[in-house]
Amino acid sequence: MLRIILTAALLCGATAVYAQELTSAQRDACMSDYEKFCKSVTPGGGRIIACLAKQSDKLAPACKKVLAEAEKK
Numbered sequence: 001m002l003r004i005i006l007t008a009a010l011l012c013g014a015t016a017v018y019a020q021e022l023t024s025a026q027r028d029a030c031m032s033d034y035e036k037f038c039k040s041v042t043p044g045g046g047r048i049i050a051c052l053a054k055q056s057d058k059l060a061p062a063c064k065k066v067l068a069e070a071e072k073k
Helices: 002-012 024-037 047-054 061-072
Strands: none
C-alpha cells in the first residue's frame, strides 16, 4: 500500500523540476529515504519530492543520484 501511495505521489504530484515520470528503479532508490524522512507527508502536489529535496544532505547516495538526474531532464 505504501508503495502505491509513493508511486502515485511521485508520478502525479511532481513539481515542474521533476515533471517527468520516475521509473520503478528510481522510486525504489528513494523508498527507504521516503519512509525515514517523509512518511508523515501527505502525498500530492509535489510534497514528497519537496520533502526529499529538503533532506538532500541525509539521503542515500542512490536516491540523491536519482533526484539529481531527474532535475537535469
